[in-house]
Amino acid sequence: MQYDHILVRYGEIGLKGKNRKIFLNRLHENVLDKLKEFSTISIKTTRDRMYILLNGENPDPIIAICQTIFGIHSLSLAIKVDNDETKIKEATLYALKEATDAKTFKITAKRINKEFPIHSQDMNQILGGYLLSNTDGFTVDVHNPDIEINVETRKEATYITSLKIPCAGGLPVGTAGKTLLLLSGGIDSPVAGYLTMKRGVQLEVIHFHSPPYTSDRAKQKVIDLAHQLTSYGGKIKVHVVPFTKLQQKIYQDIPHGYSMTVMRRMMMKISEAVAFKEGILSLTTGESLGQVASQTMESMNAINQVTNYPILRPLITMDKEEIIQISKKINTYDISIRPFEDCCTIFVPSSPKTKPKKDKVIYFESSLNFNEDLEETINGIEVIEISHSTSHEDEFSDLL
Numbered sequence: 001m002q003y004d005h006i007l008v009r010y011g012e013i014g015l016k017g018k019n020r021k022i023f024l025n026r027l028h029e030n031v032l033d034k035l036k037e038f039s040t041i042s043i044k045t046t047r048d049r050m051y052i053l054l055n056g057e058n059p060d061p062i063i064a065i066c067q068t069i070f071g072i073h074s075l076s077l078a079i080k081v082d083n084d085e086t087k088i089k090e091a092t093l094y095a096l097k098e099a100t101d102a103k104t105f106k107i108t109a110k111r112i113n114k115e116f117p118i119h120s121q122d123m124n125q126i127l128g129g130y131l132l133s134n135t136d137g138f139t140v141d142v143h144n145p146d147i148e149i150n151v152e153t154r155k156e157a158t159y160i161t162s163l164k165i166p167c168a169g170g171l172p173v174g175t176a177g178k179t180l181l182l183l184s185g186g187i188d189s190p191v192a193g194y195l196t197m198k199r200g201v202q203l204e205v206i207h208f209h210s211p212p213y214t215s216d217r218a219k220q221k222v223i224d225l226a227h228q229l230t231s232y233g234g235k236i237k238v239h240v241v242p243f244t245k246l247q248q249k250i251y252q253d254i255p256h257g258y259s260m261t262v263m264r265r266m267m268m269k270i271s272e273a274v275a276f277k278e279g280i281l282s283l284t285t286g287e288s289l290g291q292v293a294s295q296t297m298e299s300m301n302a303i304n305q306v307t308n309y310p311i312l313r314p315l316i317t318m319d320k321e322e323i324i325q326i327s328k329k330i331n332t333y334d335i336s337i338r339p340f341e342d343c344c345t346i347f348v349p350s351s352p353k354t355k356p357k358k359d360k361v362i363y364f365e366s367s368l369n370f371n372e373d374l375e376e377t378i379n380g381i382e383v384i385e386i387s388h389s390t391s392h393e394d395e396f397s398d399l400l
């Protein structure tokens with residue numbers, strides 16, 4: 001006997017009423033896509049659970065991948081047996097013996113199939129007694145057991161599970177539209193992308209770079225970050241904006257206290273144009289209130305003025321330490337701290353205004369004509385498609 005299934009629990013999907021079918025279909029597709037290398041397994045999605053039939057496959061790598069799929073709340077290894085008392089007893093005994101560190105246990109039986117003749121309470125006692133008389137050194141603890149064995153009798157079969165493994169939660173990526181993430185090479189914006197995907201949003205990415213002031217390695221860093229984010233949500237299109245000319249013009253012709261505000265406004269305008277062209281309905285940034293000069297209330301107000309698009313800022317109230325913790329968990333931290341500077345770091349003046357005045361920004365901008373530069377910049381955008389199955393070597397060769 002062995003664990004032959006993974007039982008997947010959905011969590012929040014259950015609240016989605018009529019849309020439930022759409023959510024479940026999307027989750028099913030996402031799971032199929034992520035697990036496509038495991039050709040022997042099969043996946044069955046039902047209203048309240050998903051079952052992954054292992055067919056002899058090692059469950060560990062499959063569990064690790066499932067933990068990165070949004071929409072999955074938790075999972076458990078399961079043994080599926082017929083609705084037969086002897087078989088249920090054997091499977092329960094196996095589950096207990098597998099829990100090598102446990103000394104105390106509890107059985108929780110659930111009779112979803114009301115035609116099954118043994119009531120849940122009786123089943124708890126029958127199985128508890130059977131386990132005690134067929135093992136050494138175990139005792140029952142109904143309040144704080146080392147292992148809880150769940151026995152769920154459904155119409156088609158009984159599933160025996162023990163350990164509940166927490167997963168990423170959230171909603172399946174692709175059920176909440178698309179956003180355009182402004183991805184720098186820093187710590188914050190990849191975390192913002194991850195959190196947006198967690199709510200079911202698919203990502204496209206825009207990155208502003210300024211060669212030769214920013215190196216190819218800074219660009220590669222962003223591609224690597226996007227690649228890491230694909231492990232949570234399939235393909236990501238990266239729009240790389242050639243920003244040098246516009247940045248130089250801003251740096252030369254706008255008073256330094258205001259150059260950062262104008263630069264950010266240009267970034268927003270370009271991002272909105274790309275989003276519009278791609279049919280994307282929102283922008284996302286890694287801004288966090290008060291972190292730097294561009295993230296004060298006054299700055300955000302002045303920068304936001306150039307777009308009517310909703311700007312999602314998932315990190316807005318987070319402390320840096322909380323953001324760093326998430327970036328470590330999602331494996332973007334080590335990429336983010338590679339020491340290649342992005343365009344904003346290089347062109348940022350020593351003392352940007354933290355409380356820019358909107359009328360002054362507009363006055364400075366109107367003295368220069370940015371429209372042609374904006375158009376030229378947008379026309380020069382390079383698009384790179386990244387998928388989670390693409391190896392880094394493939395991406396490099398695409399770029400050569």
Ligand code: ATP
Pocket residue numbers: 181182183184185186187188189190206207208209284285286287291292294342343344
């Ligand atoms: P991050 O760690 O994400 O770089 P930050 O704290 O360094 O953020 P800023 O440099 O002020 O903050 O950037 C604020 C946000 O603007 C970033 O989170 C990102 O969304 C966007 N951004 C900044 N620079 C770039 C860039 N070169 N390309 C694309 N987006 C950028």
Ligand code: MG
Pocket residue numbers: 184185186342344
């Ligand atoms: Mg930055």
